[in-house]
Amino acid sequence: MEETKISKNWLYLLIGIVLMGLFIFVIAPALQNQSDTFNQISMIIDQHDVETGAYVYTDLELTAQAVIGARSTIEYPPVGPKQQ
Amino acid sequence: MPANSTKNVWSELWLTEDYWAIWLGFFLLIVGCILFLPNPPEGMEKDIQEANATMAWEADRAPFKTIAYYKAQDIKAGLRARNSGIGKQIAAFFKQPQNWTNNPIHAFFQGSGQVKNRNNAALPGLAIAKEAAAEALNEAKVAEAAAQSAGFQDQALNKAAEAKIDAWHEAKGDQSAASRKTTIKPFNLIPSLIGLMVVMGLFFAIGIKFMGKNLGGFLKGFPLVFVIAVVAYALANQITMKHYGIGDAAWAIAIGMLISNTIGTPKWAKSALEVEYYIKTGLVLLGGELLISRILAIGLPGICVAWIVTPTILVLTFLFGQKVLKIESKTLNMVVSADMSVCGTSAAIAAAAACKAKKEELTLAIGLSLVFTAIMMVAMPAIIKTTGIPYILGGAWMGGTIDATGAVAAAGAFLSEEALYVAATIKMIQNMLIGVIAFGIAVFWSMKIEAAEGKRIGLMEIWYRFPKFILGFLGASIIFSLIYSFMGSDIGYTMIDQGVLRGFSRLCRDWFFTLAFVAIGLSTNFKELAHHFKGGKPFILYACGQTLNLALTLIMAYIMFYLVFPEITAAI
Numbered sequence: 001m002e003e004t005k006i007s008k009n010w011l012y013l014l015i016g017i018v019l020m021g022l023f024i025f026v027i028a029p030a031l032q033n034q035s036d037t038f039n040q041i042s043m044i045i046d047q048h049d050v051e052t053g054a055y056v057y058t059d060l061e062l063t064a065q066a067v068i069g070a071r072s073t074i075e076y077p078p079v080g081p082k083q084q
Numbered sequence: 085m086p087a088n089s090t091k092n093v094w095s096e097l098w099l100t101e102d103y104w105a106i107w108l109g110f111f112l113l114i115v116g117c118i119l120f121l122p123n124p125p126e127g128m129e130k131d132i133q134e135a136n137a138t139m140a141w142e143a144d145r146a147p148f149k150t151i152a153y154y155k156a157q158d159i160k161a162g163l164r165a166r167n168s169g170i171g172k173q174i175a176a177f178f179k180q181p182q183n184w185t186n187n188p189i190h191a192f193f194q195g196s197g198q199v200k201n202r203n204n205a206a207l208p209g210l211a212i213a214k215e216a217a218a219e220a221l222n223e224a225k226v227a228e229a230a231a232q233s234a235g236f237q238d239q240a241l242n243k244a245a246e247a248k249i250d251a252w253h254e255a256k257g258d259q260s261a262a263s264r265k266t267t268i269k270p271f272n273l274i275p276s277l278i279g280l281m282v283v284m285g286l287f288f289a290i291g292i293k294f295m296g297k298n299l300g301g302f303l304k305g306f307p308l309v310f311v312i313a314v315v316a317y318a319l320a321n322q323i324t325m326k327h328y329g330i331g332d333a334a335w336a337i338a339i340g341m342l343i344s345n346t347i348g349t350p351k352w353a354k355s356a357l358e359v360e361y362y363i364k365t366g367l368v369l370l371g372g373e374l375l376i377s378r379i380l381a382i383g384l385p386g387i388c389v390a391w392i393v394t395p396t397i398l399v400l401t402f403l404f405g406q407k408v409l410k411i412e413s414k415t416l417n418m419v420v421s422a423d424m425s426v427c428g429t430s431a432a433i434a435a436a437a438a439c440k441a442k443k444e445e446l447t448l449a450i451g452l453s454l455v456f457t458a459i460m461m462v463a464m465p466a467i468i469k470t471t472g473i474p475y476i477l478g479g480a481w482m483g484g485t486i487d488a489t490g491a492v493a494a495a496g497a498f499l500s501e502e503a504l505y506v507a508a509t510i511k512m513i514q515n516m517l518i519g520v521i522a523f524g525i526a527v528f529w530s531m532k533i534e535a536a537e538g539k540r541i542g543l544m545e546i547w548y549r550f551p552k553f554i555l556g557f558l559g560a561s562i563i564f565s566l567i568y569s570f571m572g573s574d575i576g577y578t579m580i581d582q583g584v585l586r587g588f589s590r591l592c593r594d595w596f597f598t599l600a601f602v603a604i605g606l607s608t609n610f611k612e613l614a615h616h617f618k619g620g621k622p623f624i625l626y627a628c629g630q631t632l633n634l635a636l637t638l639i640m641a642y643i644m645f646y647l648v649f650p651e652i653t654a655a656i
Binding site: 006009013028037041042047051054055058062069070071074079 | 145146147148149161262319326346347370466490491493494504515581
């Protein structure tokens with residue numbers, strides 16, 4: 001009886017792993033291909049290697065550039081010569 | 085996470101995980117300072133001075149960011165303490181499994197032949213990007229010269245020059261990204277991962293020993309937790325999963341839950357499921373990353389959007405959950421509200437630790453966030469494009485509403501460089517709120533929620549109940565903000581942000597959180613989780629809160645960026 005339960009549990013684990021594989025390699029790519037916007041965003045993610053699962057700003061390279069850009073704008077706002 | 089009702093005694097300093105989180109977290113922050121602060125990049129101060137002088141000159145010369153202005157800005161951006169020899173060694177030691185498509189072994193090992201093929205395959209892309217950048221630079225030079233020849237008095241020429249220069253700067257970024265893909269080096273992560281496992285296991289074992297917990301059991305179980313964390317990172321770096329933003333947190337919980345609800349978590353591993361110990365240590369490190377002083381230098385419009393809307397939505401969503409939906413668990417209500425209104429997983433972790441929520445409640449909040457983030461990351465830029473919302477407004481809207489920082493960056497980059505910058509800046513400002521909100525929640529819980537109705541409690545009683553690690557969390561934020569201010573924005577960026585934080589403490593924090601999520605998964609029961617989802621109330625709470633968030637953020641962003649601070653918007 002106990003042995004049957006153990007093999008059943010291992011079977012469930014195996015099914016879980018197969019389902020995860022199905023999601024990663026079949027379902028998710030198929031869903032992604034349904035949307036042009038999603039495909040374009042995916043290309044940008046690949047191009048810049050964006051860590052989409054990042055929790056905090058320090059996890060992302062792009063935020064460092066964004067902050068430098070924003071700070072420059074505030075500290076040295078381009079005003080140019082006075083308009084005539 | 086049971087309430088702490090024990091009376092305060094000195095022994096708490098070495099017997100509780102709250103204090104151990106503080107000691108270990110600060111130890112790592114000090115190690116980071118010792119490693120990076122004495123080794124600034126060569127010529128740092130001279131480069132900064134020259135770049136600032138150029139930017140000041142160019143700002144007076146033209147009413148837009150010129151080519152020389154951008155070049156000076158990029159020089160400052162490239163000054164990074166973590167690019168030193170020691171910084172590179174640390175990064176190599178903490179390296180997580182890499183990107184892969186079909187073969188998971190590629191996440192851990194790629195030989196020279198394989199890497200050569202990958203680099204060669206990326207060469208045509210680099211050639212195209214180089215050509216595009218060179219062409220864009222020429223066009224930008226011509227347009228800038230035309231604007232200059234009119235003394236920068238012709239609005240049409242100024243606008244045309246600005247557009248061409250922005251296009252060149254974007255093309256330059258694309259070229260750098262393409263270049264990185266051609267310089268990949270062969271790697272084998274197995275030895276460094278084994279080393280990291282041993283170091284981290286021993287690091288956490290110190291506290292386990294002092295707290296009088298089962299040290300042998302912890303050391304026996306830790307490798308399992310670590311290995312699952314490694315698998316979670318590998319799955320998160322599978323290319324399609326990256327597109328969806330399904331990160332290591334989600335995979336760590338999912339794999340842990342799959343094991344615990346099928347074959348069961350092995351008894352010998354249970355002593356290593358120290359969820360709070362890992363999370364709180366990670367949170368103290370996260371505190372160091374919350375540089376409050378820094379955001380003051382990056383713009384008022386974003387501060388107003390993030391700091392007015394976010395707390396408002398948090399309070400309203402919590403009240404909605406209590407008064408309208410009548411959610412039984414106040415902690416679940418708070419964790420979902422913080423997750424949705426502040427910044428996703430990081431805020432959920434901090435809020436859960438501050439109000440002592442159950443791990444199933446944190447799991448639920450992260451799951452909801454994951455689903456909404458994936459949808460919003462695709463839907464929001466599509467809506468912005470279709471409806472013609474200006475990209476700066478769209479960036480602000482996405483930065484204030486999409487939960488995950490990474491998804492905000494992806495959606496922003498899809499629109500434009502300006503949208504990306506605004507979105508990422510607002511998300512960063514929101515990130516900074518985590519500490520204040522966690523402190524507020526901890527005080528509110530200690531004073532109101534845990535107190536008997538109508539009964540006033542004394543200061544000492546509040547102190548007994550207060551989760552002490554929050555002091556380390558806030559303390560790290562205050563200390564690092566002061567150091568950053570003292571150094572000034574430019575040197576602070578190079579030495580603190582691009583040194584101690586991104587070069588060391590962040591790497592540790594990331595692993596600690598993933599270990600915590602594995603431990604959560606390994607100790608979570610499906611039935612218990614389903615109980616919390618009863619009636620779909622958390623989903624309704626999230627959906628209603630997010631709807632209100634979308635509306636309020638859009639209105640506030642419009643007011644701030646177009647009515648109150650139009651001059652800043654024009655300069656972005």
